[in-house]
Amino acid sequence: MRGLNEYITEEEAITLVFKSFPVLEAAYLVYQEGLEAMDKRSPELIHALISTYKPVGSAMDVTIGTFKRNLKGILESLRCPWSNGKIEGINRRLKQIARTAYGYQNLGNYMRRIRIQMKYGKF
DSSP: OBOSSSBOOHHHHHHHHHHHOHHHHHHHHHHHHHHHHHHHTOHHHHHHHHHHOOOOSSHHHHHHHHHHHTHHHHHHHHHOSOOOHHHHHHHHHHHHHHHHTTTOOOHHHHHHHHHHHHHHSOO
8 A cells, every 4th residue: 555655554554544443443343243243153253342342432332231221132143053144135126126116106117127136136
């Protein structure tokens, strides 16, 4: 990456940003811990993340508060191998079609549009 009259690596650029914005660094580290806990499907890591978190006055405070309130559901989602992500994606796509197809006067054309999107669209 090109910096001010010099070339720097991505790691150096991130370090420079984190030095200027320590709250951003704290939020980023908590975010990374959360991703790791979700990837490993580890309730212990989730509990550790929530119990060791210290508020820093950022949006991450709200996120951790939401995690605390919904801890039972989060732990259940880690335990179960199932997800409703595919269905939620389909619902989002249908709502998007409905927004963009607001002007359809013919229900048949609207349903054809949905079928085309379901067959060739990415989910």
